[in-house]
Amino acid sequence: MPQPLEWWKREPGANEPADIGVLDWVRDGYVIDAGCGTGRHLEILARRGVTGYGIEVAEAAVSLANAAGIPCVREDVFSHVPPRPADTVLAVGGNGGMAGTVEELPAFLHRLSSWLTESGRIVLTSTDWRRFPAGKLHGSAIPPGSYPGNKRMRFRLADQAGPWFPWVFVDADTLERSCQAIGLRVVERKEWLGGAIYGAVLDRSPSA
Structure with missing residues (x-):
């Protein structure tokens, strides 16, 4: 599955990722971008007057973000402690997948929500495994009883x-069921590529 590397590296003429439009859901406030890469989302939001910072595990990406003037720290979602609550937590660029497995998804979402102000929201994007052609995401048979969207990935560039x-x-x-289990709800949705990629806004349900 090709990744928009040229866009992340800020190369002229690079095509934007399909899900970049979810940033329109972020109109003001303070933002934490989980898995921010080289900081492109924060860069776009800063031009709109929205401030914040990112966390990222890839050392090279953190260096590129900081070189571009984007506040970014090298940490992972599961150990990071924000200095202040955020109005929006981003998990964009398919980063809803950072949960790792569907079994860990509620705990992952709960952790992101713990970074929010009382009225804060999570904006995430993910890939819906059901909308891909048969065999596109699965190189082998799915074990009985396992969730088809649980995968292992690695990044490859040339021969590395x-x-x-x-x-x-x-x-x-x-995603909706996982949100309900921890007192969140999906309040907005967008889809691209026939629903294979989608974005969602999550907030706390009134009864939470």
């Missing part, structure tokens, strides 16, 4: 490849 890591391609219905 990184380590394998868990990633979940969560379908939109399962």
